[in-house]
Amino acid sequence: MSVLVQNCRTCGGRWFPARLMCPRCGGADLVPVSVERGVVEQLTHLGDVVIASVACDPEPLLVARLHGAVEPGDVVELTDDPGASGRPVAFVPPISLPREEMS
Numbered sequence: 737m738s739v740l741v742q743n744c745r746t747c748g749g750r751w752f753p754a755r756l757m758c759p760r761c762g763g764a765d766l767v768p769v770s771v772e773r774g775v776v777e778q779l780t781h782l783g784d785v786v787i788a789s790v791a792c793d794p795e796p797l798l799v800a801r802l803h804g805a806v807e808p809g810d811v812v813e814l815t816d817d818p819g820a821s822g823r824p825v826a827f828v829p830p831i832s833l834p835r836e837e838m839s
């Protein structure tokens with residue numbers, strides 16, 4: 737399981753959601769890369785829904801919906817499959833990129 741984020745080939749910055757240009761260096765050479773896991777930083781409970789900030793190494797910091805029992809500091813797998821279940825995962829909506837950039 738993984739999610740796609742943008743990687744700036746000029747400065748190495750990683751961004752989510754997708755940007756038209758790198759907010760750090762202004763470069764436009766952004767390519768999708770997959771990130772498989774991150775570390776839970778903060779949890780917010782909204783009824784039965786748990787939203788968390790999940791830090792990838794080294795970035796980006798994602799806002800994700802958590803499935804399963806997870807505590808701050810735990811490593812979770814990232815997925816863009818809303819039906820994922822069975823073990824703790826962090827769901828992040830799929831990145832929106834022009835089709836030609838997805839190949």
Ligand SMILES: [Zn+2]
Nearest residue numbers: 744747758761
């Ligand atoms: Zn950059």
